[in-house]
Amino acid sequence: MATSIDTDQTAVLALLELPAPETLSEPQMCGRACVWCGDALSNDTAVDLGVRTAEVHGITADWFPRTDKRCVGGKAYAQLFVHAVSCEPCRETAAGCDTAVALRRLMREGRR
Numbered sequence: 001m002a003t004s005i006d007t008d009q010t011a012v013l014a015l016l017e018l019p020a021p022e023t024l025s026e027p028q029m030c031g032r033a034c035v036w037c038g039d040a041l042s043n044d045t046a047v048d049l050g051v052r053t054a055e056v057h058g059i060t061a062d063w064f065p066r067t068d069k070r071c072v073g074g075k076a077y078a079q080l081f082v083h084a085v086s087c088e089p090c091r092e093t094a095a096g097c098d099t100a101v102a103l104r105r106l107m108r109e110g111r112r
């Protein structure tokens, strides 16, 4: 069902670690460029990473980082390893838990 897939994807995107906001350029902070590689994004290729709260120069603000499919695929792959180490279902079953399934789905999207 489409709705539950979207929910999983949002939850799993929230797991991905972002660079420190103060190290990013203005287009990256505004979601016009990828938070990881800095490439300009179009609405066709951009992947929303959900709202994050960041403290920059003592001011706490919401920001809306975005990335592209290539970067999100790579980050999902890295996160899958980090996750699997501390997740019991993932250590004991080949299929893994819902989080692992959602991460693998993101990786596949990145290869398209």
Ligand SMILES: [Zn+2]
Binding pocket: 034, 035, 036, 037, 038, 039, 067, 068, 070, 071
């Ligand atoms: Zn990128």
Ligand SMILES: [Zn+2]
Binding pocket: 083, 084, 087, 088, 089, 090, 096, 097, 098, 099, 100
């Ligand atoms: Zn797991």
